Amino acid sequence: MSGHVRIGIVGAGGIVKSRHLPALLAMPEVELVAVCNSTLESAQRFCAEFLPGAEPMEKWWELVSRTDVDAVWIGATPDLHSEISCYALRAGKHVFCQARMARSMTESEAMWEAGLSNPELVAMLCPPPFGMKGDLTVKRLLGEGAIGKAHEVVLRSMGGQWLDAHAPMHWRQSVEKSGLQVLTFGIYVEVLQRWLGDVVSVFADGVVVIGDRQGQAVEVPDFLHVLCGFRSGVRGSLLFSGVAAHAPGESVEIYGSEGTLVYDFVVDEIRLGRRDGAMEVVPIPEGEAREWRVERDFVEAVLDPSAPRPKPDFLEGIKYMRVVQAAAESMDSGVAVRVG
Structure with missing residues (x-):
């Protein structure tokens, strides 16, 4: 994989089209090899319009399992983040996951544990653009x-x-x-x-x-x-x-x-x-x-193991998910909840 990273996209919605795709296409060291969307037809339309050289696919687990995919770019909705991330890391793939981390603490902890079990792989969450400049x-x-x-x-x-x-x-x-x-x-x-x-x-x-x-x-x-x-x-x-x-x-x-x-x-x-x-x-x-250089930070870390690991990683995600979990518990109970 020296000097070259092959990426498969799972979930090619608005944020991928508007923000991630242009940045990835601008990097000569990146090859976008396959796309899986909510339906095969939508993946086909996406590839026809934006990535004619990529293969549209129907099942995300088949895309993740491809031998010519080094990293998985997850732009799907949060209900799929944990399952895809864990599957990809266990399959030896680097993972970039769109925000928010997952639907629950249980799903988030599964992602974190999968990352800990595969420390040689880059596991990054998309950072918030709000306040980034300053x-x-x-x-x-x-x-x-x-x-x-x-x-x-x-x-x-x-x-x-x-x-x-x-x-x-x-x-x-x-x-x-x-x-x-x-x-x-x-x-x-x-x-x-x-x-x-x-x-x-x-x-x-x-x-x-x-x-x-x-x-x-x-x-x-x-x-x-x-x-x-x-x-x-x-x-x-x-x-x-x-x-x-x-x-x-x-x-x-x-x-x-x-x-x-x-x-x-x-x-x-x-x-x-x-x-x-x-x-x-x-x-x-x-x-x-x-x-905004999120895509480059991820790719550089994938290509160079000595490069700084990009933030937020899955541990940073756990930190805000704990607060999200506590807020949900507070709404259910009607009382203040400690974060832990």
Whole structure:
């Protein structure tokens, strides 16, 4: 496999088409050999339009078992992530898995154990794009004490994408497909834990606003409010909604003893306000600005065992899945739940 990696794609939906495929096609060391989608017909259409040299396949396990596949790129829905990842790792294939990790802690732990049992293989989860550009700048500002000691965080991820009661149910609203994943909760937990440390407790309240979608019962909340505590002592109030018209968008506010730090995830803008001063935009230095290079990080690690293992790996996934699990338990019980 020297200097060359052969990839099979399982699940060729919108994120694969728009984000991953262009980057993979731009790398001469990558060969995309086969594609399996939800149906053979959709795989055939995908190959005809985007990858005429790849073979469309009907069964994902047959694609994973091919001797000319070195790595499996999983773009399927979360209900398939664990089964495909475990099968692929045990078959000696490197794995890139689209976010979110899986439907439940049980499925996530199976993936983690499969990765531990095959440490020579690269097992990577897709990182969240939110906050990626300014990630290092936020970490630096917090580390330098720009807002003193942080004590409170307020995050909003709100939109009206699910307001149309006549629209069909999206797969993200299906417990069968998504499991415990609710809106963008797991994604932002991953971001916040990078900046503020581990979440150790949650109290969650979720509501299904539109319970019927063309005869299908919706069980995944349309709205989620989470109160959380971090190991550092920071307290958080996190709001998520798919039924909020004219919502303020995606942002986080971190309040500290000496000021406030705000990150606008829509435009990647950081604002900082000292306790006695006005809020001002903080430029993201060129040397700190992180670009999307997820596909290259994965391929380089596959080709060079001495290269840094890309993050998030399956252990990082377990960390946010623990919070997702605790939030689900809190919604069921109506009480705060420790993360563990």
